[in-house]
């Protein structure tokens with residue numbers, strides 16, 4: 001995305017960020033090098049007969065670190081997919097999983113394809129063939145390598161992949177755990193589709209619980225009324241924009257898409273914009289909002305929070321100096337290049353890094369994987385425990401009221417609702433919320449507690465690298 005000749009590649013950018021953090025740590029250069037490099041990248045070229053001729057596709061599955069297995073990371077469908085990008089994304093997965101303590105190594109996959117050029121039947125053929133190539137080599141496997149959706153893929157592709165794996169491994173009782181982000185009827189979990197956007201919301205809520213941190217971004221108060229610009233109204237961007245607007249009172253003052261940006265200082269109706277894009281294929285012509293042809297220029301507009309949620313490299317050496325947002329939340333992976341990161345820091349902007357901000361997806365993927373392996377509806381066990389706790393609480397309230405002659409009565413229906421316990425979605429949400437709070441605390445401790453650590457990204461890298469290093473130290477290389 002970035003155009004300056006001085007800009008490093010995406011993978012180099014991730015490595016430079018790693019080096020900046022590692023230089024502040026007490027770790028041997030040899031171990032740092034081992035953690036930083038990508039273990040392996042598999043390239044596959046395969047042919048599929050489509051529309052009367054043979055089309056050749058190129059795909060990748062990169063494994064960055066197997067310090068824990070399975071390795072985990074999405075599969076991206078885009079024409080821009082290449083080895084450098086897949087390796088950068090795989091490395092970020094290693095650090096992300098370590099930061100939020102999901103017990104996975106890091107991986108990523110990609111297929112060079114514009115999914116909009118093919119119809120559903122053709123996409124199924126292509127996906128099954130790509131999956132076949134990866135399954136054959138254990139690059140999709142419940143115990144070794146578990147993909148998930150990323151840009152250009154979703155539940156539909158994951159359903160084809162799990163079905164393909166099941167056909168090729170008919171006796172594997174854990175087949176459903178070979179991929180996450182599946183539809184519910186293929187072994188998915190409630191709350192996975194929205195999980196990354198929900199995680200961004202929880203990350204922001206946690207940030208705004210710390211007034212000193214908010215002040216460092218030259219902001220004050222909470223999320224209510226904050227002016228937010230979102231780039232990319234796909235899976236991640238749509239959910240986070242909707243939740244922030246509908247549940248936290250934020251104003252989405254601009255939505256930037258591929259073909260332009262919509263702007264409205266009063267706040268855009270996210271649901272209406274999404275429906276418009278779905279029905280017309282574009283943001284153009286959306287009624288009642290301003291339209292800017294050069295969408296990328298809107299990244300530089302005045303706002304409180306800028307959330308790039310589309311792709312990497314969009315804030316780079318060319319535009320970083322003109323970015324006005326005091327707070328930038330990396331919902332996408334790698335939207336800010338290494339050079340841009342330095343410029344933003346010098347300007348005093350505060351950045352919540354990708355490996356933390358968008359970790360909601362992999363966190364809920366972990367819950368889905370555990371659900372598949374345990375062969376029991378997620379939360380059935382916890383539900384029993386919660387019901388028992390709730391029952392004790394209600395009994396205690398009733399006893400207190402009777403003892404003291406208070407005459408308290410519980411609202412009609414309340415007791416029943418209270419005693420039903422939590423459903424799967426509530427458990428997923430509370431597990432995700434806990435994860436985002438705890439990870440923020442661990443990052444924050446390093447950010448504010450250690451000398452020479454100036455920013456949350458470096459802090460996040462330090463926490464992640466320390467955890468990966470600890471695993472290597474205890475189990476050996």
Ligand SMILES: NC(=O)c1ccc[n+]([C@@H]2O[C@H](COP(=O)([O-])OP(=O)(O)OC[C@H]3O[C@@H](n4cnc5c(N)ncnc54)[C@H](O)[C@@H]3O)[C@@H](O)[C@H]2O)c1
Nearest residue numbers: 150151152196232233234235236257258310332333358361
């Ligand atoms: N899906 C997940 O669970 C997940 C998890 C973690 C991180 N991410 C990251 O979030 C980002 C978005 O992923 P997604 O799953 O939402 O993808 P998606 O394909 O669902 O949506 C991407 C959106 O961005 C738009 N877009 C693409 N290029 C753009 C550009 N140059 N300018 C403006 N808009 C553009 C697309 O039109 C689309 O609406 C990626 O960086 C991905 O790696 C996704």
